[in-house]
Amino acid sequence: MTQLHPTACILCSRNCGLTVEKEGRDIRRIKGDPAHPVSQGYICQKAARLDYYQNSPDRLTKPLKRQRDGTFKAIGWDQALTEIAARLKEIKNKHGGDAFAFAGGGGQGNHLGGAYSRQLMAAMGSRYSYNSLGQEKTGDFWVNGRLFGNQGCHTTEDVEHSDYVLFIGCNPYQAHGIHNARDTLKHIRNDPNRTMVVIDPRRTETAEMADVFIQIKPGTDAFLMSAILGVIVQEGLMDERFLTQRTVGYQEVLDVFRKVPVKAYCETADVSLDTVQSVARGFAQAKRGCVRIDLGIQQTLNCTLNGYLEKMLYLVCGHFGKQGTNNLHTMLLPILGNTDERKQIKGKKLKRTAYHGMMPIAGIYPPNILPDEILKAGENRIRAVFVDSANPVLTWANSQAFEAAFQSLDLLVTIDVALTETAALSHYVLPASSQLEKWxxxxxxxxxxxxxxxxxxxxxxxxxxxxxxxxxxxxxxxxxxxxxxxxxxxxxxxxxxxxxxxxxxxxxxxxxxxxxxxxxxxxxxxxxxxxxxxxxxxxxxxxxxxxxxxxxxxxxxxxxxxxxxxxxxxxxxxxxxxxxxxxxxxxxxxxxxxxxxxxxxWQLVANRDQKIHLAVPEMLDALRNLSITESTSQAYPFTLMAGERRTYNANQIYRNPEWRKVDKHGFLRLHPDDAAKLGVLKGDSLIVKSANGEVQAVVEPDDTVRPGVCTLPHGYGQRFLGGAEQGPALNRLSASDWCEPFSKTPYHKLIPVRLETIKEVAA
Structure with a gap:
């Protein structure tokens, strides 16, 4: 009788339940687990390829120590940990705890170890924790702290029970992020009493299923959301009863939206005024409205303001605290802290970084600044970094800066299952068991x-x-x-x-x-x-x-x-x-x-009055001063939206390129008119250049993107088994300073680039 082993997918935040049929160390079959209380048997095509993670030929098997000539030598655990402990103590005694930083941790479903890795920061006396949430979600966490009273208050969305859903800057069909995404999307599409609206610069797979698709100009999300709110408030469609009973400061907020020039903002976003008005009225008047957002509005201009506006959409309309709306939720693991810069922790001011003077948000510092904190902070620089289940050299902005910074460290230790691009620069590499080999x-x-x-x-x-x-x-x-x-x-x-x-x-x-x-x-x-x-x-x-x-x-x-x-x-x-x-x-x-x-x-709202404090001065000032920022130029006329979710790309734990059934090159999606002007066809190669660097990409003309816009997927660029880069290494294009000044979140969805043919480069 075949034995099925329950486990979970480790490729996105949903962590759907799986059952695995194995033979020896090989995975023979993967299915959804009907006994899982949340996913209930749901599975997508990516999870079925997990054997490429578990049995990758580049798995690490022994601790490695870098030699003087740059090669690695296998050593025993006792020697590795003894030497690392001595180096850490020496650095702490000589330079203090601030010379140490922790990077990564918790890669997707790899979370149990987080309770143990945090102890190392305590042992070193350091508060410098950098992870990928710090280049994605911290603006959102900061807004949550101001609205709900604690940066650990986090919102979720009950899309599966909603009558009217706004998907803004997200593509759940590929990125998931909601309950059993593809099934849920099909149910909404097939129900005439429910409405799905998608707002995105690309006509995504989710947009193809939508009742309304608004193809926004990249980087103008704050204008469009302000326009929707302007219509709602100016037409008196807000939920006055909810605002009066459940919120504080709403009149000041409404006054700002009463002054929004709706028509002008629609023109800035390059969208139809009639469509915006229709969506605003439909969402406000829905019995159960819900908003789902993702990196599309979190890694672009005004990203912290975008997080505020996204929440104003459902709060102003009273779509909160009931079925089919947005809500707060509980968490068993305390993955988010509350480091509000207005407060002190145990009598001590929040620790700001030595070079940028950057504060933590939810206990996290932004990866964008880490190279500078290593290279430019003088005697107060970071000298030792521990990297855990992360690959900053490929996945954090400005790969070139991370390579230079990591090579300058007194000590770099990486814990991972493979010799990643980051591990290859380390002094010590410690082999972790895979996520299927441990609790x-x-x-x-x-x-x-x-x-x-x-x-x-x-x-x-x-x-x-x-x-x-x-x-x-x-x-x-x-x-x-x-x-x-x-x-x-x-x-x-x-x-x-x-x-x-x-x-x-x-x-x-x-x-x-x-x-x-x-x-x-x-x-x-x-x-x-x-x-x-x-x-x-x-x-x-x-x-x-x-x-x-x-x-x-x-x-x-x-x-x-x-x-x-x-x-x-x-x-x-x-x-x-x-x-x-x-x-x-x-x-x-x-x-x-x-x-x-x-x-x-309402018991999860951390404000003492258990009300939502809508008037956030910094956000209202940003709204009053909202202005157009052009990212492209004559030198860099195209907008690259980097990090697109596709059928066969995932986080960096998949290193063997053979796992992909399609899109093995990581195609550059480009509007057919732009491809024709450049004289390229499907399968031709282009050089994608930014002010920071360049990559080579294979072209796929695609009319789902706007003219002047191109996209590349994340999850590529690894040097598998020491070979050539497998597809575009996106973060050679992203610059450390191309980010939001407030949260230091990189503008991955708005990178100005130019596209050059191989012939042009050769000439």
Whole structure:
């Protein structure tokens, strides 16, 4: 009988449940898991190719140390971690904690290790954490903090129950991001009582299914959303009752939108006034309206303002806090902090970077500035960087700057499953077990009102000498002398009676931290070493790396006890969190952890009055001063929208180019009229040049893009097995300073380029 192993897809934030049929170390078949509480058997074509990740020929098998001649030598774990620990302590003692930065972590479904990697920052005394959210979402997080009272308040969208959906700068058909995206889109398209509006510079696959498609001029999203809001407010279509009862400062906001020159803004965005008016009226008058956005408006001009306007669309119309609208949600893993620059943390001002003086947002610093903080900050520069499950050289803006910066470091350590382009520059490379070889989970459990969590067990043994991140970091911290051994705590964990279920251990653990508060930042590793080995699931597995979830479950059940009980979790006030923990470790396909009522969304608003504070002075000033910015020029007449989602591209964990069934070159999509002017046909090559660099791309004439606009996909540019670049390495085109001044978010969707034929270049 064939055994099916439950796990999850690791290619996007949805982390759909999968079942895997294997033979030895090979994956024979992948299907959607009908037992998964969220995806319920849904799967897309990308997940079916996961064997190209798991069994890639460039998997790392041993720790590597760079030699003087630039080559790597395989060494043992003890030597690697001993030497790295000594180097880290030396750098900290000589230059202080600010000389250290952490980069990456949490690649898609690779989230369980995040609790362990954060401990290294505590050991170094550094707050400098850089990750990909810092080049995508921090403007949005900042706005959330001002509106809802905490940057950890994050909104979700109930698209599947909405009557009127606005998709702005996103293509769920390819990028997903919503519940079972393609099924949901088909249901909306086939229902005459529901309306789908897509706003995008390209006629995407989602746009092809829409009732209304608005093909906006790139970079003018703030003008279009302001125009829609202008129509709503000027025609009195806002929800006055909602605004009065649930918000603060709405009159000041409405006054700004009353002055919006709707017609002029439509002309700026190059869209029809009649269409904008129709969409504004339809959305405002819908019973259940919803907005879904993504990187299309988050990596372009006015991206922080775009995040504010997107939220004003549904808040001004009262499409919030009910089924089919936008809502807040709970999170089990604390993946976002609250680093509001107006406040202090424990009496200390927020740490700003040495060169740019940049503040963190939600605890994250923007990758765009990291090369400068390494190369230009003088004696206060960053000298050591740990990179975890990330490839900044390829995936963060300005590859050339990252190459120069990383090569200048005193210490660069990379933890990954393959010798990535970043790992190739490192002093030490530590081989991580794959996401299918260790206990893992997803931190992106962003559902409301029903929220779920999926702790998945390994379905393969770790490859060769690779180790899971919890073990890597715990050993390193032990080498550094910051994590102590507590055999007495292990004995208590082993002796705990079933009746009290972990309570004696938790009491002893809390007492330990109270007596020795300096050990608090290392709680995850202490739990991993003491409680972890004693844990057993109903199937007899040992989810040791998940031990830190126990106190998180206790806290979650304390805060949302009614919702946890509605999910069917049993327990007293003391043991409800234990019941939740046991549910999670005993549910290989994932489990529902809470069921909220819709009116409980207001308990998630962090403002003391539990109202939404609409008037954000910085955003209202930006609205009053909104002006046209032309990105193109005679030297660079085309707009490149970089990072398009396509049928066979994904994050950087797919390195073997053979996984792609189509689009192996990463085509440059170009309007047929522009292709004709350049004298190129499908399959011809062009040089794409920006002010920062150039790449070569293969042309595909495509009338879904506007004239003067071209697109390239993300996920290409790797040097697989040390060979030539596989497709366009986009971030050779992006510049560090081509970004929003406020959040430092790169303008990936608005890169000015020129296109040259190979003959022109040769001449």
């Amino acid at each position: 893992e989970c997803t931190g992106f459990n962003l559902e409301f009102p029903v929220n779920a969590f999926h702790l998945r067990k390994p379905i393969f043994e770790p490859l060769a000498d690779s180790l899971p991140e919890p073990e890597i970091y715990t050993r390193l911290l032990e080498k550094m002398g910051v994590v102590e051994s507590y055999p007495w705590l292990t004995r208590i964990a082993k002796l705990q009676p079933k009746a009290s279920r972990y309570l004696p251990f938790l009491g002893a653990f809390v007492g330990l931290l109270a007596r020795n508060p300096k050990q608090f930042p290392f709680a995850a590793s202490i739990l991993y070493r003491t409680l972890g080995p004693t844990l057993k699931t109903a199937e007899g597995d040992t989810p040791d790396a998940a031990a830190f979830l126990l106190p998180l479950c206790m806290d979650y059940a304390r805060r949302y006890d009614k919702a946890v009980r509605r999910a069917g979790v049993k327990g007293s006030k003391l043991t409800l969190g234990i019941g939740l923990f046991e549910r999670l470790i005993n549910s290989p396909s994932g489990a529902v952890m809470s069921r909220h009522d819709y009116d409980e969304v």
